[in-house]
Amino acid sequence: MEKKQAPISFTIEKNYDSEFCGSIPLHLVNLIQPHGVLLALDPQDLQIVQVSENVEKVLGVSVADFLNQPISKFLPTHQWEDIQQKVNGKGKQEKIPFSITFLVQGKETNLTALVHPKEEYVLIELEDNQDTSSKDSFLKLYQQIKYLTSLIKQAGSTKEIAQITVEEIKKLTGFDRVLAYQFDPQWNGIVIGQAKEEDMDDYMDLRFPASDVPKQSRDLYFSNPYRLIPTRDYTPVKLMPLINPLSQRFTDLSDCNLRSVATVHLEYLANLQIMASMSLPLIIDNQLWGLISCHHKTPINPSYELRSALELLSGIVSGQLAAKERENTIALKAQLRGIHAQLLEQLYTIPTLAEGLLSGTPNIQDLLNLSGAAVFFEGDVWTSGEVPEASDLKELVYWLRRNRTEKLFVTDTLPHQYMRARDYKGVASGLIALPINAEQGEYILGFRPEVLQTISWGGDPNQAIQMEADGKTYHPRNSFATYQETVKQTSLPWLEEQIEAAETLRSAVLEKIIKERY
Template identity: 60%
Template sequence: MENKTPALQTGGEKNYDSDFCGSIPLHQINLIQPHGLLLVLDKSLHIRQVSENSADLLGLAPETLLEQPLAAFVPESELEDLQQKLTHEKESEQEQVDIPFSLTFKAGDSNKAFTATVHPESEQILIEMEPAQREDDKSFLTFFQQIKYITSRIKQADSTEAIAQIVADEFKNFTGFDRVLVYRFDPMWNGSVIGQAKTEDMSDLLGLRFPASDVPKQARDLYFRNPYRLIPAREYEPVRLHPILNPITRRFTDLTSCILRSVASVHLEYMGNMGISASMSVPLIMEGRLWGLISCHHKTPKYPSYQERTAMELLSTIAAVRLGAYEKEQRATMQSHMRGQHATMLEQLFNQEFFAEALLHGQPNLVELLSLGGAAVLYEGNVQTVGKTPPVQKIKELASWLRRNSSDKTYVTNSLPQAYPNSKDYKDEASGLLALAINPDQGEYILCFRGEVLQTVNWSGNPDHAIRMEPDGKGYHPRNSFALYQQTVQLTSLPWQQEELEAAEALRSAVLSKIIREKY
């Protein structure tokens, strides 16, 4: 693999998200993929708009379908069932959900079976239809047994990486995709591959990081509306809707909820550069946030059945629950440990005359509680330190900078030199800073320091070349290299955990309480 090392960075981690890519209205392109068709109905269940491939899949031209009641093409029993479900959704006070449906469509003298998804909306009803596949080889019992087995394996895993690897392995076995990745987002929306299962001829992406622009904001947002994203064949001709403007809304039809929604050409180019013809991605959503993706790749076109896709959707939910439960367990363990140390420190704090002594030299102390390299207390003109810290004069200058530039009670960064260039001189002691204000107007702070930790990040391709703009500045292309690209990040410390910040804030409140009690 290609191995390049760029010049060392002098600041914090660069933001590789893309406002440009993230602003493209993916849901209003008025095109669908050709492996299914779309009907747009008004509230009286008359067909008002249809995809132009109706002749291919139904044997009926769009003009034949337009303005016709759905009842003219669907058996009465199915229509009554659909109307009942739509009525239930209308009466429900909960958020509207998509309705899976088996549909028999009468086209002339023949009946065609479809798997349908009905999307009830305020002004209209969208029906996505895909030809029903024969699934005799996999009975319901077989699917149930497979899902139950995979679920039990996921529950047995005892770490994030172990869960991710089991998910990748079992998804590959279950679906037959050539490569399955479990992809975790970081706070800046870059994604790291933490689980992988693949055939020997597929490239190895385990441990590599992908820039946020690969899954821009607009695409990430759509995962909250779609249970999965399927592209069964990269080389397809997109199908337009007829008529072009939706007669109900007088604008392009919003395809946010549609699985058949066509794909931006830049993403199809991206797939070609990766050497894949089919892909399917399933979101991992926990506690209302997009944690990551399960991304499936195939070298040739692949059409997973509706049954398989539904099972993948269910399994991704189970995986997300297990990942969320494990992370909660880890947080609870960390919080329990910190609570014990925090309680002891509070006792020391109120029993000793000088709070700085308790914070810096007690057992435990601030360094142990927050995993610091060193700490300093600036109070009443004095500077007291413990561990590895910048020189006293530099600490005073840092406090002056904080007083001028931070209005927050707590200031935190894991790349102080990026915000305060003068601190580069003592990066080994203070690349990370957690500053707790006592009396900022007087320059009084509790300062917590972490030293520099050099990090080598393995990217899948150069993240600075993730998007290649055309000379006119309008068109753009995705990168064409996914080879290993190593980037060394300097002037950063280990990140601050939320539990550490909460413990620090509680300690700050206790210090202020002690000061107020003694003075007043």
């Protein structure tokens, strides 16, 4: 039997979304990366109550001299007023960086600031804003964004959008490798777009287990427009004092770009043979759809201007992906509505229910993309296409009656759920069951055959997490060599639109039966 590359919506029986990795409180690490300074202020008087210990290196003033001082002491009046407005103003949820000048012992230090007002305290991130790019960088960025937008609007598919995006982002940023990564229903990710230097490993079409981007990390993408690690070879910087005096807890760094990275992730980057990374979320309908992941072989720290451009681009790309998916959905729904209308006309013009569903063109097989179908109604059984033997069909209906009563039942892994189906997996690895009268064993059944599907993993997913003897310390896999797995006893997945079409058909059949009987 021919092996096909498993589609993104394909059901993978094993769950690789590690609960252990997903339970680590990443937002409470109380450490930051050293390319910036973090301040925590009292929201009432904007007095500094907590500061990262690298403040002396950046601003030339000790932690002790900075703590418990009003931030106004170090700022020009107009910038102090600007921060007050950002803390108290209506737009406080907007993460918009701005330039700020610290005046310390007669020395001016120009930085880029980002304010995060919270209920108990205010966080301010500070980074060096010395931009080495040319004076017309804004115009160049604007032109490139416009160009990319026009290209992806003309793309014919999701994969084409992804490929155009990674190619243009690579040109824009200079990163050595840029990947577009889409999540499957079990949160494993598959690379659907790639642009890279020739000497970088090829990850196109490879799937990565969900534990590579655990739940905690996925959730944080809704708080952060991007995740930047300028270099994995850094020493984390502590916040002083350790416990936030206002909350009496570790400071919540969910919103902070400077938040330090778990050691295991830095080890993961080392195993990927990269020094720096940046990732941007692709969010559709308030769901994390995928990521744009940028890798670099040496340390790299993109300017705020470039980061802002990438943030904007990720939103534009997300919008175009959503539009393309809606376009595909609308087209498929229109096609299914057309088939349904013809099938409905057939149901009311052909004498028996089974003939109306199974005979003629189109029929239920055309509507739901089936290889075979069976109708159990009023004590009789009718079939079309390839279906299990009569005795197997009766046993299957008995199993459905016992386990699935009044609801539509859909699976693309029937042999995994119903042991007897392994004997006829070649014709019925996929099943859709429409109950007419479940108590009486009346069903419309649709079948799909087994399709041997190959999953190409980026490394063995069973070795994704390697625990040490203490049961607490763990390491990521150290090899990303392609690991292929052939999945058996599965059919092609059922599309959401096909399931909706089946529900609509079931309603139409029940309405017809009621009209005829009453």
